[in-house]
Amino acid sequence: MSEKRTADAIIVGGGVHGAAAAYYLAKAGVKDVVLFEKEYLSSGGSGRSAAGLRHHFGTEVNCRLSQYNIECFPTLEQDLGGELKLEFTQWGYLWVAYSQESLTQLEKNVTLQKSLGIPSEMLTTAEMKKRWPYFNVDGMLGGAFCGKDGHINPQTLVMAYGRAAEKLGARVKTYTPVEKLLASDNKIKGVVVNGEEWSAPRVLLTAGPWSTPLAKTVGLDIPVTPERHNLLVTEPIEPFECPMTLCLDDGAYFKQVPNGSFFFGRDDQDEPRVLESGNSAKFLEGVTESVLKRMPALKGVRVVHQWSGPYDVTPDHQAVIDWTPIEGLWLNCGWSGHGLQFGPSGGRLAKEMFFGEKTFVDIHNFRLARFAENDLFMEPAFI
């Protein structure tokens, strides 16, 4: 018997938002959820990310969603079945500032975070030096720290959501690219896969930067564009107390992950705005210079390899989470580089929107129409 090509909801894109949505929908009793992923779960931006989990945002909605995310992570491994190790740690996040402008921004962010009950604090360079004597604080003006922030394994996170969704009855179809969306009379009808039509009254697009060409197949323009970002990983060394350390001034960051390796990343606006991955010696040179300036003890630790992945960037570096003008088609994409950690929130919102419930956080700011209305709301804390 051939497989049933109908569903209650179709999800396009098997990154963290697609997999989490499948899980939340299946858990809420939606009987027939189908998730299509063109390669393997986490193969796009999710699995290639630095996988940081933080409260440090500069807009209220992101701070509120981050509180839910970080409430979920400590027990998520067990909640999703416990088969996959999620490598969750809370080793903290430290944002350092070299310019008055960056310091002022960090202070504003921390003031907002504190008003929402987030345990962030500003630290002087003397306080930083006392706590982490191996940091070189020369030229720094101060930093913002939150000890509840952390890390998770981005690949196992997405796969654990996918497996948990399957156990609840969802169909997760990997290496199955969606060719196009189908709509008529301004209503979504389904998708085309391998030349065959799959029908569903509701379709969720969670394909990161690949969402843009897919939306275009039903005549919908969304301002989500790819931007290539790079990361490298070092050989492992014994873990020591070292928070993820980021700098708004040069866009560089570093952190140690549970196996002892360090990740280094750095924003480079000259990188090609493409979906394809690639790498350059320029990244390697630039990022090591930035990181070693802050953490000279890492000199001599060898680099194992580097990789890249595409951010899905919007004009205000904020996600798009909204129903579209095409009835039954809704979006969760455009996270602009901080989307991995919002998997729990994204999944929960997908479920609430599916059932027409009031969302647990007001997501009016994330609406698609804001671009046409020129009502952008910039997220200041991004790299």
Add this chain to the structure above:
Amino acid sequence: MYLSHISEEQKVIDVDLISAHPVLDYSHGAKVSFSFDGKSMEGFEGEPIAMALHANGVRVYRSTPEMRRPRGFFCAIGKCSSCFMVVDGVPNVRTCVTPLKKNMKVETQEGRGTIKLDGVA
């Protein structure tokens, strides 16, 4: 302890040092002394540290981070991570491709290796 199943005779078996390495250029320089876990040993300056250790009957260079299993000489071309040791305080040194120097302090590496953190007393 790791080598309890290997006889003392096997452990001290004489080895003929090779004079040509498949990928490295090196020469046997002057005979120099170095230490392995505090024990004084002799080797030739410029030969790979691992070669000097092998000639001295040392077969275990490190233990793995999680299972604490013994690791020693394996790929011999600086690729496989099996021969990582702490040399003059620096962890993760590829002893199979790092030349021996006079008075080097070579130590068995436990786990991942600990880097020296500047500014820590």
